[in-house]
Amino acid sequence: MLLCVFPGGGQFYTGHYVQGVIIGAAEITLGYYAYTYHVDDERTKRNSMLWWGLFVFGYSLADAYVGAKMHGFDVEADIDRVSISYKIKL
Numbered sequence: 001m002l003l004c005v006f007p008g009g010g011q012f013y014t015g016h017y018v019q020g021v022i023i024g025a026a027e028i029t030l031g032y033y034a035y036t037y038h039v040d041d042e043r044t045k046r047n048s049m050l051w052w053g054l055f056v057f058g059y060s061l062a063d064a065y066v067g068a069k070m071h072g073f074d075v076e077a078d079i080d081r082v083s084i085s086y087k088i089k090l
Contacts, residue, residue, distance in 0.1 A: 008020035010064020023056065027053060031053060
């Protein structure tokens with residue numbers, strides 16, 4: 001569970017570096033604003049940032065899990081092996 005230690009770590013593990021940077025930046029930014037609103041005693045905004053952070057964390061967790069399961073899976077079709085046949089009855 002690399003993503004629990006490093007924001008976006010699961011995406012980096014599966015080779016999705018751009019997505020890892022975006023998710024990591026989102027988690028860090030939301031955490032920063034949640035802390036800032038906590039210090040300023042703005043509970044509603046803090047709670048909103050925490051909920052959004054939880055949503056991003058959940059998305060990151062699900063995406064990393066699916067990405068790890070699909071890692072190394074060949075999704076390209078072998079067009080040489082595909083054949084179409086039909087019969088016409090007269």
